[in-house]
Amino acid sequence: MSELVSDIQKILGETGLVLGWAATGAGGVAAPERFHTAEEAEAAIFDSTCVHNLAVHLPRLKARAVGIVAKACDARSIVELIAEHEIDRELVKVIAVTCPEMLDVKTIWRRHGYGAVIEDDGGELRVNGELVDRAAYTQAKCLGCEERPSASISASVRLQLSEDFQIMNVEERRTFWREQFSRCIRCHACREACPMCYCRDVCIMQTSDPHWTGGGINAGEAEMMQMIRVNHLAGRCTACGECERACPVGIPLMLLMEEQNRAIYEMFDYRAGVDPEAKPPLLTFDIKGDGWGEE
């Protein structure tokens, strides 16, 4: 029995529910699973296809004790949820796992067909038996991971995109985003996959009174919606990358988030989800406090 399984079984004794993964997805990849019994927990796995951030479910389960298997970036979301008093530290038991670089399963399947068999021994990556370029199929967030500096960083397509973006002027950026947002269908997958977007059914984007955003599905509304979402995540985004992974039309949302996270770090010396005791900068009204760059 793996160490993970016995850890989950141990936590189950305390909580009766553990969020983890089992190899029940297409082609044998991981899919999120809820374990209630020691027997169910035997199916638990952790590998480079466990891409989902399960912390998204915690605010919905806040009234009960729950165990959760978490990668380092998922753990940051949990910490931030605790810092915002959204979940109770006493009720959440975290089973930390050391992650390999996580795979971009969506892109692998878009190129090789949905359900193509992925074999990852930690070194070589094979899809349907064929050796493929690992860096091309690694989650962008892992390539820039501060918790685990990566060897394949230079091959990142995403970082290239990010660098291209850095040298754009405001007008070019607007054109870039207009084009990106023109394919947004407002399915809200970005919001629903985000552990910090816990307003759920009372989100400003979907209230009818007041009617903050229009009802149309077009680039203008999508841009407005994303600008609101980005702003609401200022100093709260833990860079787990779930919004971008969840986006069914491939909008590089983390470019916006990374840019803002950088600004927040420079302004407030704050990284979300690092210290559960910390006060998120935009949740305070301490205008004369430290970190404003004022003397």
Added chain:
Amino acid sequence: MKFISSDAIPELLEALSASSVVWAPRELTGSGGTVMFERWRTGDPIDLEHFSSLSAKDVVLPRTEKLFGYTYAFGGGLGGAFGNGAPAGEQLVIEPAEPAPPAVLFGARACDAKALDVLDALFNNPEGEAYNDPQYQSRRKSLTVITLACTTCDEACFCSSFGNGTSEKAGSDIIVYPVEGGLLAEAVSSRGEALLAEPIFEESEQAPPPLAETARIEGLERLEEKLPRLFDDMDFWQEISERCTSCGFCTYGCPTCYCFNIHDEMRSDREGERQRSWDACMFALYTQETSGHNPRPTLAHRYRNRINHKFSYYPENQGKILCTGCGRCIRGCPAGLDIRDVLRAALEEAPREP
């Protein structure tokens, strides 16, 4: 059968776009391999290899469409209590939506085309006989569907569970088959026949290639009876939906989901536009009532509705299952939910004792 070489396809699309809006699948730049049906313009590449991330339903059910424009003009109004609702001394002027131009959908799959046939049962009926939707109907009637037959499929495909699977012809005007150097073309409607008479298509003796056979779920038609008996089993729906994070991708990517919202977009307090946009039963706001009551208060309730609508209510009311097995909701689900697991579980589940 007719034949068109790969090189001649842009020429065909060019000719078609002289009189129609042409929709074709294309991989969008900087999108991580997202393939979508887009308006084709001269020089645009097309992608006939990968399966599109979203269906082609925009062609008949646009994401957002204008129903009419309105303006309050001075003179003639009777006041709010009488008739047209315009303030006293003003007149409400309605500007109808322009009729949709003829369109060609190129490179849809059998599941996309069949979805049009399924939607026709609700939206496109003869005048006076049953409901018909003027906007849908005008688009549908001027639409030519050229369907790309599937010689390969992936693990998410399950169209073989429904009727004719990959060899389904419903909803199509022409079926094209990928062969060496181009496409074989077969007309399945008189409109298709007329188009294939154009000289760009050559005569061919070639036989079409064998089509793919997808995974199959037996007995889906039994769900129409079965699901109502599971309706009150909230434990079942709770368990089935717990992986779901409640986004709307499964409905927005779906070729048959047609739910919509009608909303006014005001340009000023005097003028604006009434629009119809995609909406999704997976959103809480979809059933939120003005009183504050929501008849589908939880995700489990909403998920139950989605499955029931597709496999019970629509078959009961329209005689057709509201799913064609395209697999887009499976491929695109951020939470890794597979509707087939749900359907199998529902088929196996015995209703619990009350």
